[in-house]
Amino acid sequence: MSYFLPHLPSGWHVDEAIKSEEDRVVVIRFGHDWDSQCMTMDETLYSVAEKVQNFAVIYLVDITEVPDFNKIWSNFKDV
Numbered sequence: 001m002s003y004f005l006p007h008l009p010s011g012w013h014v015d016e017a018i019k020s021e022e023d024r025v026v027v028i029r030f031g032h033d034w035d036s037q038c039m040t041m042d043e044t045l046y047s048v049a050e051k052v053q054n055f056a057v058i059y060l061v062d063i064t065e066v067p068d069f070n071k072i073w074s075n076f077k078d079v
Contacts (some may be wrong), residue, residue: 004046007060011068017059025056030069033062 008014008028018026029045031038045058052058063070 005042005049005058005060007062008066010066014061014066014069021057027056027058028061030061030063032064033060
């Protein structure tokens with residue numbers, strides 16, 4: 001879990017983050033904060049966050065706390 005990247009606490013916040021950003025790409029990592037692969041991804045995202053801040057904004061969503069999108073993405077399995 002990254003304490004340095006902002007977490008979106010609800011589906012509404014996810015929608016608002018996407019809708020309100022007009023000039024930058026919205027990058028959202030959906031996953032479990034406790035998952036080692038997500039932790040690695042969080043570290044990578046954090047390492048580039050400052051470099052891309054002019055054209056991208058990065059958020060994290062823990063799908064345990066925000067299950068709104070789980071059904072939408074349920075067709076995708078770990079590869």
